[in-house]
Amino acid sequence: MPIDRDEVLRIAALARLRVSPEEAEALAGDLDRIVAHIDSLREVELPDDSGSLTYFDQDVHREDRAGESLSRDDALKNAAETDGEFFLVPQVVDKPGGKTRDDRATRSGGDDAGRGGDR
Amino acid sequence: MTELWQRDARSLAELIRTREVTALDVAEAHLERVLSWNDHIEAFLHVEPAQVRREAREIDRLFEAGADPGPLAGVPVALKDNLSTRGAPTTCGSRMLETYNASWDAHVVSRLREAGAVLMGKTNMDEFAMGSSTENSAFGPTCNPFDRERTTGGSSGGSAAAVAAGLVPLALGSDTGGSIRQPAAFCGIVGMKPTYGLVSRYGLVAFASSLDQIGPLARNVADAALLLTVIAGHDPRDATSSVRSVPELLKGGTESLRGVRIGIPTEFFDEGLAPEVRATVGAAQAALARLGAEIEEVSLPLTRHGIAVYYIVAPSEASSNLARYDGVRYTLRGEGRSVLDMYVSSRGEGFGPEVKRRILLGTFALSSGYYDAYYGHAQKVRAAMRAEFERVTEKVDVLLAPTTPTVAFRLGEKMQDPLAMYLNDALTVTANLCGAPAISLPCGRSSDGLPIGLQLMAPRFGEEILFRVAAAYEAEAARKFAFPPEPSK
Numbered sequence: 001m002p003i004d005r006d007e008v009l010r011i012a013a014l015a016r017l018r019v020s021p022e023e024a025e026a027l028a029g030d031l032d033r034i035v036a037h038i039d040s041l042r043e044v045e046l047p048d049d050s051g052s053l054t055y056f057d058q059d060v061h062r063e064d065r066a067g068e069s070l071s072r073d074d075a076l077k078n079a080a081e082t083d084g085e086f087f088l089v090p091q092v093v094d095k096p097g098g099k100t101r102d103d104r105a106t107r108s109g110g111d112d113a114g115r116g117g118d119r
Numbered sequence: 120m121t122e123l124w125q126r127d128a129r130s131l132a133e134l135i136r137t138r139e140v141t142a143l144d145v146a147e148a149h150l151e152r153v154l155s156w157n158d159h160i161e162a163f164l165h166v167e168p169a170q171v172r173r174e175a176r177e178i179d180r181l182f183e184a185g186a187d188p189g190p191l192a193g194v195p196v197a198l199k200d201n202l203s204t205r206g207a208p209t210t211c212g213s214r215m216l217e218t219y220n221a222s223w224d225a226h227v228v229s230r231l232r233e234a235g236a237v238l239m240g241k242t243n244m245d246e247f248a249m250g251s252s253t254e255n256s257a258f259g260p261t262c263n264p265f266d267r268e269r270t271t272g273g274s275s276g277g278s279a280a281a282v283a284a285g286l287v288p289l290a291l292g293s294d295t296g297g298s299i300r301q302p303a304a305f306c307g308i309v310g311m312k313p314t315y316g317l318v319s320r321y322g323l324v325a326f327a328s329s330l331d332q333i334g335p336l337a338r339n340v341a342d343a344a345l346l347l348t349v350i351a352g353h354d355p356r357d358a359t360s361s362v363r364s365v366p367e368l369l370k371g372g373t374e375s376l377r378g379v380r381i382g383i384p385t386e387f388f389d390e391g392l393a394p395e396v397r398a399t400v401g402a403a404q405a406a407l408a409r410l411g412a413e414i415e416e417v418s419l420p421l422t423r424h425g426i427a428v429y430y431i432v433a434p435s436e437a438s439s440n441l442a443r444y445d446g447v448r449y450t451l452r453g454e455g456r457s458v459l460d461m462y463v464s465s466r467g468e469g470f471g472p473e474v475k476r477r478i479l480l481g482t483f484a485l486s487s488g489y490y491d492a493y494y495g496h497a498q499k500v501r502a503a504m505r506a507e508f509e510r511v512t513e514k515v516d517v518l519l520a521p522t523t524p525t526v527a528f529r530l531g532e533k534m535q536d537p538l539a540m541y542l543n544d545a546l547t548v549t550a551n552l553c554g555a556p557a558i559s560l561p562c563g564r565s566s567d568g569l570p571i572g573l574q575l576m577a578p579r580f581g582e583e584i585l586f587r588v589a590a591a592y593e594a595e596a597a598r599k600f601a602f603p604p605e606p607s608k
Contacts, residue, residue: 008479015438015482016445016459017475018467030476030537031483034430037538038493041427044500060358074222080452087447092458 003032123148125602128194128288128342135193138182142193146175146237149195152286153239159606160262160271162281164200165208166240171195174237181235191349192235197281197290200241201248202333203322204228211324212244212256212274215469219450225322226357227291227333227350234349239287242277246471247441248298248326250274251543254534255473262530263305264603265569269527272302275336279306282336285602289346290336295327296429297522297547299334300559304522304572307561307600309343309589310336314579315554316361318347319354327436328359330429330551338600340560340590344368347582366583369590376591377411379584382515384419387546393525399563399571400521406596407519407588417511417518421504422549428504429548430541431484431497437474438481444469476537501552508553512578517588520546522559522572546574556582558589562596 005024008031012019019027072085081088123131123145134140150168157163181188198204201211203221205228210216224232231238245255253276254260261276263269264284271280275292279302282290292299294312303310311334318333325331335346351365383404388397408414446452446465453464470478484493512518523546533540550557555576562573573592577585 003483007483011479011482011486014486015478016442016462016466017470017478018453018463019475019479023472023475027476027479031480033538034476034480034541035483037541038427038431041424041431041496041500042492044421044424044496046499046503062355070222075448077222078219078450079448080446080450089447090455090458090461 003035004028124152124285126288127339128191128337128345131194131288132191135178135182142175142178142182142237143172145193146171146195149239149287152284156264156284156286156606159267160264160280160284161259162242162261162277162284162286163197163240164210164212164243164258164277167207171237171239178235178237188235190234190345191231191289194236194289195239195287196231196236196346197239197242197278197287198228199244199275199278199290199292201244201293201324201326202228202241202291203324204238204241207238208241209324210241210258211248212246212258213469213471213474214257215444215451216449217257217451221322223322225333226319226354228322230350231291236289236349239281242275242281242290244277245274245298246474247324247437248274248293248295248331249437249473249477251297251301251540252528252530252533253277253302254530255471257471260530263527263569265307266527266567267606269529269569270305272305272523272527274298274302275310276302278336279303279308279310282306282308282338283603288338289342291333291346291350292336293323293326293331293333294547294551295330295332295433296551297544299336300522300547300557300572300574301544303336303559304561304574305527305570307564307570308336308338309340309558309560310334311343311347311558312550312556313347313351313582314361314556315551316359317351317365317556317580317582319352319357319360321354321356321360325440327433328440329436330433332551340558340586340593341369343558344586344590361580363580366580368582368586370587374587374591375411376407376588379412379517379588380515381407381412381414381588382417382511382518383414384417384422384511384518384520386419386422387520391524391542391545392521395565396521396523396525396571399565400519400573403562403573403592403596404519407592410591410595412588415515417515419504419507419511419549421500421507424500425504425548425552426541426545428497428501428552429544430480431493432501432552434477434481435484435494436481438478438485441470441474441478473537504549505553508549508555509578512555512581516577516581516584518576520574520576522546522574526565526567526569526571550576554579556580556585558585560589560593561600562592
């Protein structure tokens with residue numbers, strides 16, 4: 001299927017990627033040619049019993065036990081913004097009354113980057 | 120007299136072990152090489168001489184105390200900059216991680232430390248290992264030591280150039296679609312991608328997790344085997360790490376290859392192959408026949424679709440793996456009034472053009488309405504390709520092919536044409552898609568003096584036969600590694 005500038009912008013929004021209109025134009029050309037090449041795969045006919053890919057030769061289980069883990073300082077040390085305890089991100093939750101407070105003090109714990117809230 | 124930097128890893132380890140030289144002497148000789156070469160080729164992104172000397176002195180201290188610091192005691196090893204190294208930068212060649220310092224060692228880095236290796240520094244690479252020329256590094260390209268107007272290949276181009284120019288005897292790279300073997304071929308050295316699961320990926324910054332493997336680069340087959348022996352083996356921190364025991368990779372002297380069956384897959388000798396590559400690899404095939412190997416033609420028709428499958432599977436996995444770079448935990452953050460704005464601007468600023476291209480390609484292939492037609496179908500073709508590979512390698516022990524269709528291309532030559540760059544991986548992606556081990560070793564030079572690589576592939580966990588055939592070829596063909604001429608001042 002052909003890929004145009006609008007399609008690039010649609011995918012870029014899904015990928016949370018800022019792409020300028022000029023970039024989108026160039027990317028549309030590149031992706032269109034790449035996808036045209038990839039489309040050759042559609043001609044490959046597979047036997048019905050071709051099965052699916054198994055990556056692993058082994059079942060992997062371990063005990064549900066806490067192991068070694070990063071210290072808080074190590075976990076925070078590469079972050080752009082912290083308060084020494086948490087990652088800081090721009091405000092995500094509206095204040096009661098519907099107005100978004102204009103500060104950058106939302107705290108975000110661990111992996112759940114987008115789900116922080118005021119403490 | 121052979122200079123220390125000219126010696127291979129095994130010879131250096133022996134000289135240090137017998138105390139004919141100190142680990143510090145060896146470190147100084149290689150630091151001097153880095154000083155005289157790195158500005159010309161940009162192989163290393165980070166070298167911390169004081170730290171290198173500290174590690175070398177510690178090895179000397181252990182020897183003086185009567186301890187055994189391990190099989191690589193005092194041997195300098197370079198690390199591709201996507202291998203997490205505690206206390207050192209790990210940038211992945213990206214602005215996104217320009218100031219990132221890992222808080223832990225990758226499994227392979229811990230193994231190197233336990234083996235007594237001296238870590239020389241971190242080498243240049245295509246951003247997040249996405250590329251075939253090291254030109255996609257945010258910090259500038261690495262140049263081929265044999266012709267500085269040409270690429271080293273990629274993405275492990277810094278590691279390959281550092282080994283070829285004698286800045287280190289050994290280096291680690293990672294190989295997702297050929298990223299160890301292709302630069303090894305372009306730089307005239309040995310590069311090996313192990314069976315998927317043989318080496319733990321713990322601490323390797325993820326690109327495409329079902330394809331990524333860490334492997335050795337060296338100037339001869341035995342050195343590559345030594346380095347692989349140190350890093351291979353089970354690690355519970357990588358769920359795909361195999362529990363099989365690691366085979367003994369080199370069992371001594373050169374032997375005849377009588378009884379060894381070598382398959383020549385016709386699809387790897389298609390019309391796109393440069394005539395000099397075809398002729399040189401043909402001569403290598405003849406050398407193996409002289410050693411007693413039985414040569415037969417085989418066919419792997421599905422491998423013709425390797426690039427199409429690879430450029431669906433790898434970008435899809437990458438688009439998911441790179442979702443973690445959101446401006447929160449990893450250094451670079453863009454402006455944004457809302458969290459979403461901040462994510463979007465961080466990723467827009469932090470990633471270079473090729474990484475964006477692949478994230479978009481992967482997001483497209485995984486998106487609603489396209490998933491079955493692209494990702495789902497590609498996985499089925501991949502499964503069939505792997506079944507075909509396994510059927511063929513039941514009848515032959517090793518497959519022989521060129522590593523690359525051409526010799527090293529010129530810097531800038533393919534940068535405006537991503538598809539042409541991708542097609543350069545046509546001969547290497549099969550091993551990754553099938554999880555199989557493969558090695559590239561030098562088999563001659565073009566009329567311009569540029570190295571040509573011979574590729575051998577084996578069935579999964581066939582490292583033993585792979586190294587046996589490679590070592591026998593190396594001895595028979597007497598393809599001694601030759602260093603590039605010194606850069607003019």
